[in-house]
Amino acid sequence: MIELDDLDRQILRALVRDATQSASALGRRIGLSQPATWRRIKRLEEAGVIRGRQLRVNAEALGFGVTVFLGVKLATKGRVSLEDFERAVSAIPEVQTVEHVLGLYDYRLRIVARNLADFERVLRRRIMTLPGAGQVEANVLLSEERLAGPI
Amino acid sequence: MIELDDLDRQILRALVRDATQSASALGRRIGLSQPATWRRIKRLEEAGVIRGRQLRVNAEALGFGVTVFLGVKLATKGRVSLEDFERAVSAIPEVQTVEHVLGLYDYRLRIVARNLADFERVLRRRIMTLPGAGQVEANVLLSEERLAGPI
DNA sequence: TGTGAAAGCTGTTCCGG
DNA sequence: CCGGAACAGCTTTCACA
Numbered sequence: 001m002i003e004l005d006d007l008d009r010q011i012l013r014a015l016v017r018d019a020t021q022s023a024s025a026l027g028r029r030i031g032l033s034q035p036a037t038w039r040r041i042k043r044l045e046e047a048g049v050i051r052g053r054q055l056r057v058n059a060e061a062l063g064f065g066v067t068v069f070l071g072v073k074l075a076t077k078g079r080v081s082l083e084d085f086e087r088a089v090s091a092i093p094e095v096q097t098v099e100h101v102l103g104l105y106d107y108r109l110r111i112v113a114r115n116l117a118d119f120e121r122v123l124r125r126r127i128m129t130l131p132g133a134g135q136v137e138a139n140v141l142l143s144e145e146r147l148a149g150p151i
Numbered sequence: 152m153i154e155l156d157d158l159d160r161q162i163l164r165a166l167v168r169d170a171t172q173s174a175s176a177l178g179r180r181i182g183l184s185q186p187a188t189w190r191r192i193k194r195l196e197e198a199g200v201i202r203g204r205q206l207r208v209n210a211e212a213l214g215f216g217v218t219v220f221l222g223v224k225l226a227t228k229g230r231v232s233l234e235d236f237e238r239a240v241s242a243i244p245e246v247q248t249v250e251h252v253l254g255l256y257d258y259r260l261r262i263v264a265r266n267l268a269d270f271e272r273v274l275r276r277r278i279m280t281l282p283g284a285g286q287v288e289a290n291v292l293l294s295e296e297r298l299a300g301p302i
Numbered sequence: 303t304g305t306g307a308a309a310g311c312t313g314t315t316c317c318g319g
Numbered sequence: 320c321c322g323g324a325a326c327a328g329c330t331t332t333c334a335c336a
Contacts, residue, residue, distance in 0.1 A: 001214045015206040019170065022329060033305055038330070051207040055166040057302065061199045063152045064301060069252065069259060071290075086296075096300040101220065103290035108220060112300055139222075139254035145237075149247040149263055150215060151208065173312060184322050189313065 002047045004151075007032060011040055012049070013148045019053040059096075064112040066119050067141035070127065071105035075134035082106075084131045092126045105137065116140075153198045155302075158183065162191055163200070164299045170204040210247075215263040217270050218292035221278065222256035226285035233257075235282045243277045256288065267291075 004012070010030045014021065027037030044050045059067065074085060082100075089098055089109065097110035109127075113119035127133060155163070161181045165172065178188035195201045210218065225236060233251075240249055240260065248261035260278075264270035278284060 002212060004213070012206065012208060016208060017205075019204040019206045024329075034329090035306085035331085036304060039303095042331090048209055048212045051209045053170040053204050054168075054207050054297075055163065055170045056202040056205050057163060057167060057300070058199055058202045059300065061152060062155070062302070069250070090296065090298060093301040096298055098296045098298070099220070099290075100293040100295070101290035102293060104288060105290060108290060137255060139250075139252035139256060139259060142251040142253060144251070145241065145249045146205075147241060147247055147249070149208070149210065150244040151213070175312075185312085186314085186323085187321055190320090193314090 002044075002049060004049075008040055008044065009151050011037065012044065012151045015041075015050075016148050016151070059112045063114055066113045066115055068111045068113070068119055069139040069141065070109040070111055070123075071137040071139075072107040072109060072127070072130075072133055073104070073135040074106045074132045076132050077106060081132045085133070088130050089127075092122070094122045094126070153195075153200060155200075159191055159195065160302050162188065163195065163302045166192075166201075167299050167302070210263045214265055217264045217266055219262045219264070219270055220290040220292065221260040221262055221274075222288040222290075223258040223260060223278070223281075223284055224255070224286040225257045225283045227283050228257060232283045236284070239281050240278075243273070245273045245277070 007030055011026060014026055014029070023038040023041060024034035027034050030037070032040075041050070059065075074081065085107070086098060086100070089095055089107070092111075094111050094113055095109055096112055097108075099108040099110075100106070101108050111119070111122060111127075113122055123136075123138075127136065158181055162177060165177055165180070173185075174189040174192060175185035178185050181188070183191075192201070210216075225232060236258070237249060237251070240246055240258070243262075245262050245264055246260055247263055248259075250259040250261075251257070252259050262270070262273060262278075264273055274287075274289075278287065
């Protein structure tokens, strides 16, 4: 855990929105020189606050128009079955995210498909045949907004 | 929608894992020159396949050890109440993502908090007082894996 | 901490196969 | 479509207030 000042917070918020902007452009906006901005970014990386930079891919542009969040309840859950389930679900190409959670469901999956018919195929032939998969609950994504969070 | 070849797919998969790597380093690994790799990335950006690059912030390193997914069912849902709800929920600092979904719930929120006691505070004083908020269902995140998806 | 300047790479754009 | 060469701009480092 590390303490941030206002400038650090401004830097993080700006880079969460767009990680391509240069340290000089960012520094100019927040009233800091280019090396000063760069050193702060480096410090945040070394402190583990910045985990990396990730490409945001637009699945729709590739023909995957449907995104579904799937809550999955396992029928049997020992340590082995958790690992088996995770390994098997990670091998499904349509699965974008695997979240192990506590609550009504054991896993939450983010799945993309070309359309709803394609999603039904994934659900029936890939998900429901997973080792240990029990009850599922689906939510179809309509729109999504990513915020900075409490930075 | 755009057709990708193997090289495009390799580029996307590599940049989803780490968007910091240079076109020359990436090109060397997939057997392409630096300008050729750069041109492909540029083409993917212009086609809208690449939406941008985002910083991945480690909330735990900032003292936010608890991540909760919250399904929210609205009590009343006209067009106005949807917009009111979205505006109000976007203003809560602890909310990282707002997903408008179809299914048992109307919205799915990704919320971070310092600990479970802090989450209870957010839930009682921020979420439950939202305009139109009805039934909620929480899932506490244990671990998460982000995959490339069907690229 | 902050600034300013210098060195090495990268992104970006040419042109020719 | 690719690769090679050139330039501007950036990242990265250093010295100093």
